[in-house]
Amino acid sequence: MKHVANWALNVAAQRGASYADVRVIAQRNRALTTKNGKVGNASDTESVGMNVRVIVDGAWGFAASSELGRGAVEKTAAEAVAIARASARVKREDVQIAPEKPAVAEWSTPFKIDPFSVSVEQNIDLLLAIDAELRSVEGITLAETNLNFSREEQWFLSSEGADIHQTKLSTGAGYAAYAFAGNEIQKRSYPNSFGGQWQNKGYELIEELKLLENARRIAEEAVALHKADQCPEGMFDLILDSSQLGLQIHESVGHPIELDRVLGMEANFAGTSFLTLEKLRTLRYGSDLVNVVADARQEHGPGLGTFGFDDEGVAAQCIPIITKGLFTGYLSSRETAHNIGLNRSGGTVRAEGWNRLPMIRMTNISLLPGEKPLSLEQLIASTDRGILMQTNRSWSIDDKRYNFQFGCEIGWEIMNGKRVRMVKNPSYSGITTEFWNSLEAICSKDEWTLWGTPNCGKGQPQQVMGTGHGASPARFRGIKIGSAFQGS
Amino acid sequence: MLTREQAGDIFDRVKKFSSADAVEVLFSGGRFALTRFANNTIHQNVSEENHVISVRTVFDGRTARAITNKFDDESLRRAVQASERLSRVQHSDPDLLPMAAPKDATGSASEGAARKPEPARHFAETAAITPELRAEGVRNIVVVANRHSLTTAGIFSSGESFEGIFNSRGLSQWHTQTSAEISITMLAQDSSGWQKSNSPNLANLDALTLAETAAKKAVESAHPREIPPGKYTVILEPSAALDIVGFMFSDYSGMAILDQRSFLTGRIGQQLFGENITICDDVAHPLQSGSSFDGEGIQRGKIELVKNGVVKRVVYARATAQRMKCSEHKDSVGPIEPTGHGFPLPNEIGEMPLNIVFAPVDGSQSVEQMIASTERGILVTRLWYIREVEPFEKMLTGMTRDGTFLIENGRVQGGVRNFRFNESLIHMLSNVEAMSQPVRASGEESFDMVMPAMKVRQFNFTEVTKF
16 A cells, blocks of 8 residues: 555655655444344445645645545645645645654554454344343343444555554444333443443453343343432532543543644634643642543553554654643644644544544543552442442533533432432533542542543544543542433 | 446446345445634645445345445455345344335325425535635635634535435435535634534525624623523524434434334324424425435435424334334324335434424514513524433533523623523423524534524523633
């Protein structure tokens, strides 16, 4: 595929590009689902294409095509240059990109079992067995399961000499049980909502998740929610399980630290950020216990934000985002790094596929675990009065990322260190910095999970990206509970 | 752009490679370009061209799909083999129908006869939009921003696309259309305004009016004051109304009723909304867009979903209609027939109406008239990050954004800080006091619709944010 990239780079140079990069990408996906004892969807997808990104006359242009013949590739490169020239008609200053030593490298996601090597029969049998276990519980009216595998092979070449061949592999799996009765629909999911758990690793993830072993408990909880009391409204201490805390991190830390948002580049769609530039190294984002990193390196774990190089050819890095509660870092790109005084990109730029422009995306934005040993059960035991919430059901946050509201599938009231009753329709709300400053206890490494969020939307045209979020359960003091049902 | 004739040739090659009982190929793709601006400069500017085929094979009640964007013989053969491999390993599904024949494609019998021909949706001038023309459009928007000392961000996009379906029973359908869209945010120091419009025909878009309206909203909402959350009369401009009501239409599906995941389960035939709410799905409406056939090639019928607040019926794919006729719900869901709203098979969700048209009401009011008749209320330009909190009462949460105003004594009194709402759609559509004439509207949370502005009593704001 390098020859394809070189055709495009040559045309870009001939037509006056001061910088160009080319990504040639081959993607393969498999999706398998079941619903109520039948296969719902079974599909294989292949998508191959290339794109050219150029700077001409100090402005950006980008063009992409599924055609990889020489004529089509050269036409695509010429189109990118023409688009950049059009961009230059409405510019205030020339684009600056931070220097980057061009890398020549190979990188692949480590895995034990290639998920595409596992027979479809085996996978469907697994999903149907889970489905049957869920529906064996009286009161379950709908059972859904899914398995998803993807592989992306990318060749990145730039006019500066970068030459990177990278292959990323990801695996996802999960299920949900619904119980409809009276005027109410209750739902439980495992191991997480919205498709379950997703990581950049092989089929070994499926074996680790103990999917079938948890199916009956999940179905029984969905049915039991109908008899549970409504979650009380008021101010309570709140314990979040690690998957819900992962989404809390995503929405109230991951998005506001995107430097393109901060600089107004997403103002029309995804929004801006309350984290204006003067807050760097001055804002107390959270309590002293809050340590958050953006870590794309393999040693952080197999998150959906783990890679060797980003889509600008910058090597994976670990960036301290919140250090002992102090806001210390943004997610940056080659274009935006200079705005915060950096002379190198933070390496966080990715694109959904060959036909999309790379942009700043979360890598693995993780809350580091507590240093002192603390299990979830010990955390509950040390709570006088609170609510434990598990598994996200709804999520919403304003376009500067201040005010949020989350709903969870299930809650448990805690009194004097014990779970005293299940509660349904739990929700909580707050203001981002007030919330993180109320964090008073985090479970330790044994309870830490690196969750995958496969459906993060951003950009115009919109791109969907997978991000990673590591978290242990944590307790927050004096949080507003139940506002979703206030006044209803 | 791929032509119908070229697609036919590809389909013939796919058939040749397949040993399945039946073969279907979906075609989609085209050219798309988007010029994006922020901080009064073009900062992203992209184009793409892609053609995709999706091959479905069937063996004795078993079906699956493989998708590729490569049309050489080797790639087509690989896609066919992948589809066949996935099909063969499944259990036979007694509910899987034979692929639709041409005689099946006419769809809904009860209301289909009244179907109007689909309006032209491909415009040569729109297909010919260049990067230079989009840049010129952006420049004009920036001029408006500069005139008002504002910062602007947004998009100007254009495209030309095709959709097609061919199957081995002789059915073939083809659709082409163009599209153009402009979305503009104007930002002041502590306020913002927004407007968005799209159409198959660029001639229907007025960038300068959109820019001036967005700028006016940014200027007039400056220095927003904080007022307490609570229940207010709200005036939802069409984009805001669209984004919230859009969350209910996946429930107007026979499959959703069978799965007991629809809020309409047990409620069809009931007076669920106010008498002033009448909604249909009508792909042939002149302000609608999209193809006139569904994922199986069935013609989309005009379907009256709600009449005077009573939910009349839901839409059906072919197999869903067949299942519903044998279900416990069959006598309580209104007419049951394929309506031309199915998604490509195989899928889990069945069908959904995607060409929603709210009926005009006698005595419609402009937004200005609604404001003039409001003693105290909130004018909402745009909603954001809407999510379902509770599925059966259709309780939704979300935020206001980019132009939220206090109305007192019939006049806009200035901007207010943005609110979070938690509101039941059933409650909201039971409390609509007034509506404007429906227009083609576009938001960010839902699909485009023909939608009025709505004045709603007792809309539930539960929190206020910091800006």
